[in-house]
Amino acid sequence: MYAEERRRQIASLTAVEGRVNVTELAEKFDVTAETVRRDLAVLNREGVVHRVHGGAVASQSYLTTEFPLDARSRSASAAKSTIARAALKYLPGQSEGGIFLDSGTSINAFSSLLASDPRARSWPIVTNSLPIALELSTSGLPHVQLLGGSVRAITQAVVGATALRSLALMRADVAFIGTNALSVDHGLSTADAQEAAIKSAMVTNARTVVVLCDSTKLGNDYLVSFASLDEVDVVITDSAAPSSFVTELTELGIEVVTAEP
Numbered sequence: 001m002y003a004e005e006r007r008r009q010i011a012s013l014t015a016v017e018g019r020v021n022v023t024e025l026a027e028k029f030d031v032t033a034e035t036v037r038r039d040l041a042v043l044n045r046e047g048v049v050h051r052v053h054g055g056a057v058a059s060q061s062y063l064t065t066e067f068p069l070d071a072r073s074r075s076a077s078a079a080k081s082t083i084a085r086a087a088l089k090y091l092p093g094q095s096e097g098g099i100f101l102d103s104g105t106s107i108n109a110f111s112s113l114l115a116s117d118p119r120a121r122s123w124p125i126v127t128n129s130l131p132i133a134l135e136l137s138t139s140g141l142p143h144v145q146l147l148g149g150s151v152r153a154i155t156q157a158v159v160g161a162t163a164l165r166s167l168a169l170m171r172a173d174v175a176f177i178g179t180n181a182l183s184v185d186h187g188l189s190t191a192d193a194q195e196a197a198i199k200s201a202m203v204t205n206a207r208t209v210v211v212l213c214d215s216t217k218l219g220n221d222y223l224v225s226f227a228s229l230d231e232v233d234v235v236i237t238d239s240a241a242p243s244s245f246v247t248e249l250t251e252l253g254i255e256v257v258t259a260e261p
Helices: 003-017 022-029 033-045 069-074 077-090 105-115 118-122 130-138 161-168 193-204 243-251
Strands: 019-021 049-052 055-058 099-101 125-127 144-146 150-152 157-159 172-178 181-183 187-190 206-212 224-227 234-238 255-259
Touching: 003 019, 003 022, 003 033, 003 049, 003 055, 003 243, 019 022, 022 033, 033 049, 033 055, 077 105, 077 172, 077 206, 077 234, 077 255, 099 105, 105 130, 105 172, 105 206, 125 130, 130 144, 150 193, 157 193, 161 193, 172 193, 187 193, 193 206, 193 224, 243 255
Parallel strands: 099 125, 099 172, 125 144, 172 206, 206 234, 234 255
Antiparallel strands: 019 055, 049 055, 150 157, 181 187, 187 224
């Protein structure tokens, strides 16, 4: 496991549990206590956790940092592939309605599988992601619609009033949604208000909402909330998700899938 991914998992565990211990983290990740201390020092400098004697406690601040699409694609890539495979189960029936795919690296991984799925030829697919629209259309899918509007360079997502007006007239059987963070208190959140507006519209106008979220995002909060947990039907994460957090989501009536490699 790369240091960056280990630190993201430590940040998520700290957010979920409230406090983490150096010794326990060293055992969990099979690294030395000194390596864990360095990880916590980095996370402390970034404001993600607060260092305390013997470990760290959760920071109460909202995250704002966005990373470019290629950097996010490399983070937790194995988990995202596993999550994407599990999400295929929630595709609509052949005679049912269409699909919303929002922007995000987990959704990108899912769309790569969708591109080679023969069933996908029968569904209208609406997306605000330039990479997803390009991949699906070049694979020969006949009913791919890219929303119009402005393009955010860092995420290659289409946003703005034009896209929102189009979405207001659309309905989908299933929305597959990515998120920068998922917490019990603030639901799904992301860094940018314009992307949040598109995600929120997809959630509102879909019969079923399936969230693809790797375990490093659990327990965290970004600046802009775009959906509460009572709007979510399914959360698909990976096997590293803290069991206490999975239990909490399940008790809220959400179907939680912890996808195995």
